[in-house]
Amino acid sequence: MILSIIAAAGKNDEIGKGNRLLCRLPADLKHFKEITQGHAVIMGRKTFESLPNGALPNRKNIVLSRNKELKINGADVYPALDPALIRLANEKEVFIIGGAQIYAQALPAAGKIYLTKIHAAFPEADAFFPRFDLREWREISRETFPADEKNPYPYSFIELIR
Numbered sequence: 001m002i003l004s005i006i007a008a009a010g011k012n013d014e015i016g017k018g019n020r021l022l023c024r025l026p027a028d029l030k031h032f033k034e035i036t037q038g039h040a041v042i043m044g045r046k047t048f049e050s051l052p053n054g055a056l057p058n059r060k061n062i063v064l065s066r067n068k069e070l071k072i073n074g075a076d077v078y079p080a081l082d083p084a085l086i087r088l089a090n091e092k093e094v095f096i097i098g099g100a101q102i103y104a105q106a107l108p109a110a111g112k113i114y115l116t117k118i119h120a121a122f123p124e125a126d127a128f129f130p131r132f133d134l135r136e137w138r139e140i141s142r143e144t145f146p147a148d149e150k151n152p153y154p155y156s157f158i159e160l161i162r
């Protein structure tokens with residue numbers, strides 16, 4: 001199984017504010033859906049709560065929470081990352097979809113990062129992608145797009161492996 005991280009981050013690694021995304025970037029939502037469709041996605045409890053329509057359709061939703069009482073419609077709740085990964089060991093690719101706490105814990109075990117770099121700064125951000133050593137990673141793909149009428153900022157879809 002390959003453990004992949006998928007995230008959208010601003011110029012300064014910003015990923016969220018007030019338990020919401022930084023901006024609406026429909027092209028990135030489409031990209032996220034295309035890449036994660038049909039796979040298992042692992043997220044923190046706060047990120048789950050930020051989803052506008054609950055569990056993501058056509059994906060096995062896994063939520064991490066230390067709350068043993070927590071039950072979520074459409075998602076399996078795990079008390080830690082490792083038991084979730086053991087349960088998913090037979091999957092081809094598993095996606096860590098955030099937020100900041102879960103990215104930081106999963107990064108050491110990840111083999112691939114799908115990073116949408118949003119070419120703008122978000123000074124009001126309160127959640128950040130963890131620092132990582134770029135020298136450990138190799139960029140295998142990058143596509144850059146300008147802002148347009150639907151997407152307010154230019155952005156790049158980047159894929160890194162190690």
Ligand SMILES: NC(=O)c1ccc[n+]([C@@H]2O[C@H](COP(=O)([O-])OP(=O)(O)OC[C@H]3O[C@@H](n4cnc5c(N)ncnc54)[C@H](OP(=O)(O)O)[C@@H]3O)[C@@H](O)[C@H]2O)c1
Pocket residue numbers: 006007008009014015016017018019020021022043044045046047048050064065066067078079080081097098099100101102103105127
């Ligand atoms: N830009 C992006 O790509 C992107 C993607 C996803 C999320 N986000 C943003 O990120 C922000 C949320 O990130 P966050 O760091 O505040 O929260 P988070 O990582 O989504 O969730 C944190 C919660 O996960 C649970 N948790 C953390 N570590 C755990 C562990 N080892 N074992 C079991 N449970 C564990 C805890 O839940 P309990 O408190 O229930 O125990 C904790 O409160 C939001 O602004 C969201 O919009 C951005």
